[in-house]
Amino acid sequence: MNEFLKEYISLKENFVKYHENEASVLALYEFADRLKERTEKEAIEVLVDVYQQLYMMESAYKLYESIYDKTDRKQIKKFLGLKDLNESHGDRFATPRPLNKKERLKRQERKKLLPKFRYHPDPLETGSFIEGEAKVCPCCGNESSVYYVKSPYAVDDVDYLCPVCISNGEAAKKFDAEFVQDAEWNFEEDKEKNEELFYRTPGYLSWQGEYWLSCCNDYCAYLGSVGTNELNEMGIAEEVFEEYNKRNEFADVEKYLVKDGHICGYLFRCLHCKKYHLYVDAD
Ligand SMILES: [Zn+2]
Numbered sequence: 353m354n355e356f357l358k359e360y361i362s363l364k365e366n367f368v369k370y371h372e373n374e375a376s377v378l379a380l381y382e383f384a385d386r387l388k389e390r391t392e393k394e395a396i397e398v399l400v401d402v403y404q405q406l407y408m409m410e411s412a413y414k415l416y417e418s419i420y421d422k423t424d425r426k427q428i429k430k431f432l433g434l435k436d437l438n439e440s441h442g443d444r445f446a447t448p449r450p451l452n453k454k455e456r457l458k459r460q461e462r463k464k465l466l467p468k469f470r471y472h473p474d475p476l477e478t479g480s481f482i483e484g485e486a487k488v489c490p491c492c493g494n495e496s497s498v499y500y501v502k503s504p505y506a507v508d509d510v511d512y513l514c515p516v517c518i519s520n521g522e523a524a525k526k527f528d529a530e531f532v533q534d535a536e537w538n539f540e541e542d543k544e545k546n547e548e549l550f551y552r553t554p555g556y557l558s559w560q561g562e563y564w565l566s567c568c569n570d571y572c573a574y575l576g577s578v579g580t581n582e583l584n585e586m587g588i589a590e591e592v593f594e595e596y597n598k599r600n601e602f603a604d605v606e607k608y609l610v611k612d613g614h615i616c617g618y619l620f621r622c623l624h625c626k627k628y629h630l631y632v633d634a635d
């Protein structure tokens with residue numbers, strides 16, 4: 353067995369053992385970075401498998417196209433399989449690359465400069481804000497390297513809103529926009545809370561649009577998308593599913609729930625009693 357394959361097998365074992373947690377995913381990405389520098393055929397073959405493991409089907413297909421043996425039936429079969437996966441999936445469903453230590457520290461610094469959102473405490477972590485090349489905010493006209501990943505609910509498409517214009521309500525006013533599609537309503541109507549949620553809180557990415565849960569006469573804080581693995585890791589799976597199952601929505605959801613999968617969980621936490629609450633939707 354060659355050295356590349358040996359390393360891949362051990363990384364893959366961790367990837368499975370730790371349910372695709374951040375460390376095991378990052379290790380695969382960093383391995384892919386190293387393989388990209390190599391020219392040996394064995395390294396490139398392993399890189400194809402690494403791409404597949406990370407759901408980067410377009411990358412896997414394109415790379416395999418350049419190396420496979422067109423006289424070998426087994427390899428032709430593999431090539432055709434990858435071709436299908438490239439067409440149906442491409443790289444769109446790739447496992448996101450976790451930040452390394454240095455990037456994480458930099459992000460912590462950047463977070464301190466962001467406005468605070470009561471109902472969405474960490475929009476960079478949940479993926480509602482992204483960091484990238486600076487873009488001009490269509491509301492204030494300033495450049496920002498952190499911006500809203502979605503367009504709010506408005507007549508026009510409004511892209512690259514900066515966090516400040518969301519938090520101070522200027523974006524909602526200027527574009528007659530709302531950021532949250534819908535919310536659970538089990539408390540006395542409170543105009544201030546509604547305005548804060550719908551006009552001044554970044555929404556979140558989901559299959560069917562936001563449905564913001566509430567508890568203790570207030571909206572909850574949104575913590576991010578989760579699957580059963582994440583809930584188990586946090587040690588809260590049992591309590592969360594017990595409560596969820598009383599809602600009579602999706603049945604046996606603990607068997608199918610995968611973070612950002614076809615049936616995905618959205619985790620909330622009450623700002624007052626600190627209980628966790630789960631919402632689930634599907635594609
Ligand atoms: Zn702005």
Ligand SMILES: [Zn+2]
Pocket residue numbers: 567568622623624625626627
């Ligand atoms: Zn509560």
